[in-house]
Amino acid sequence: MSYKYTVADRFLRYVQIDTQADPESTSSPSSEKQKNLSKLLAEELREMGVDKVEVDEYGYVYASLDSNSDKKDIPKIFFAAHVDTAPDASGTGVKPIVHKNYQGGDIVLPDDNSVVIRESEFPMLKDKIGHDLITASGKTLLGADDKSGVAGIMDAANYLITHPEVKHGVVNFLFTPDEEVGRGTEKVDLKKLNSDFGYTLDSGEIGHFEYENFSADAATITIQGVSAHPGYAKDKMESAIKIASEIVARLPKYTLTPEVTTGMQGFVHPVKIEGVLEEATVVFIIRDFDSEKLEVYEKMLQSIMDDVMLGYPNSKAKLEVKKQYRNMKDHLTKHPHIIDYAIEAIKQAGVEPVVGKIRGGTDGAMLSEMGMPTPNMFSGQYGIHSKKEWTSIQEMQKAVDVVVNIVKIAEEKA
Numbered sequence: 001m002s003y004k005y006t007v008a009d010r011f012l013r014y015v016q017i018d019t020q021a022d023p024e025s026t027s028s029p030s031s032e033k034q035k036n037l038s039k040l041l042a043e044e045l046r047e048m049g050v051d052k053v054e055v056d057e058y059g060y061v062y063a064s065l066d067s068n069s070d071k072k073d074i075p076k077i078f079f080a081a082h083v084d085t086a087p088d089a090s091g092t093g094v095k096p097i098v099h100k101n102y103q104g105g106d107i108v109l110p111d112d113n114s115v116v117i118r119e120s121e122f123p124m125l126k127d128k129i130g131h132d133l134i135t136a137s138g139k140t141l142l143g144a145d146d147k148s149g150v151a152g153i154m155d156a157a158n159y160l161i162t163h164p165e166v167k168h169g170v171v172n173f174l175f176t177p178d179e180e181v182g183r184g185t186e187k188v189d190l191k192k193l194n195s196d197f198g199y200t201l202d203s204g205e206i207g208h209f210e211y212e213n214f215s216a217d218a219a220t221i222t223i224q225g226v227s228a229h230p231g232y233a234k235d236k237m238e239s240a241i242k243i244a245s246e247i248v249a250r251l252p253k254y255t256l257t258p259e260v261t262t263g264m265q266g267f268v269h270p271v272k273i274e275g276v277l278e279e280a281t282v283v284f285i286i287r288d289f290d291s292e293k294l295e296v297y298e299k300m301l302q303s304i305m306d307d308v309m310l311g312y313p314n315s316k317a318k319l320e321v322k323k324q325y326r327n328m329k330d331h332l333t334k335h336p337h338i339i340d341y342a343i344e345a346i347k348q349a350g351v352e353p354v355v356g357k358i359r360g361g362t363d364g365a366m367l368s369e370m371g372m373p374t375p376n377m378f379s380g381q382y383g384i385h386s387k388k389e390w391t392s393i394q395e396m397q398k399a400v401d402v403v404v405n406i407v408k409i410a411e412e413k414a
């Protein structure tokens, strides 16, 4: 496209606004300062001339661009990114640095020479010769996760408004708080979003597109032991602490555990153990790409528990399973065009699509679970959640092209 992109300017502006999420907080948003960026985005969208813009009390931004096409059944598509940054590194006083026309080699950050973005750690750097890279200065994270996505979506909105000859249906924009503390979709209003499907721009490398993620359950084992005075406990006491430990000790060690699994392999992972003599609980997360396998793992857990309990006839244990989210693929295979549009749009931008799988969840996975199919697409983020975070201006521009291409393709195919 021969277009004067605004994505880099926007990105440099947005990363200087501190939007770090607070994992300790229970309010929404978790940190009030996230709203500073939400408000700015709403202001900029209004200035651009986007038809409907709203920021709600939780810091979500909903915006909508009307259709400019005569066609009636174009799907309503939304694009989403999160405004918050990770709690893992400071987001206060971010000083973005543009490294124009990168010529290879390690990048030493000026405010702390011990922070070095090394080619050995980021082998993809060798493909970025000639790119304009952006890093932080050494004292903070950069916030490419996910302000590259935010800036990309904002620039795509700007493109569509300044190019009325590009025909499109209703295009919606969603900016969310608190993704980094796992609460990004907690207060989302699907009525306001008013879309048929959408895409999050929250993935790393150029061309990456993800419509598969772990299916996830949480399981809790609660144990009631038998307490007694330790001096007179013979043949009476059954310690809930020991029962819990025995259950954990019997979990598989060489399969089904995060330390030894990769690719498509799932796991059963104890994340919390708590207890006293009388009562103990063990919390597990259960993950696999194949949703049906979760039940298999849960049966295994149940049989380990039942087996251990045979040694404690006067104690009780129960296993409770809570559904968390499912592989987006379960929802998306019913709507293959959502995947096809994205793959085609990436190709049209002159980029090789790389279909990946997420060994975790995303906001899109939660939205898909809520009935709003939402795969995830690259926006140009590397070394996320750290002071070594960086991005490439050229790749952020490609993400803008892909967004524009998706709405074009959806109009053409309607």
Ligand SMILES: [Zn+2]
Pocket (backbone or CB within 6 Å): 082, 145, 146, 179, 202
């Ligand atoms: Zn992110």
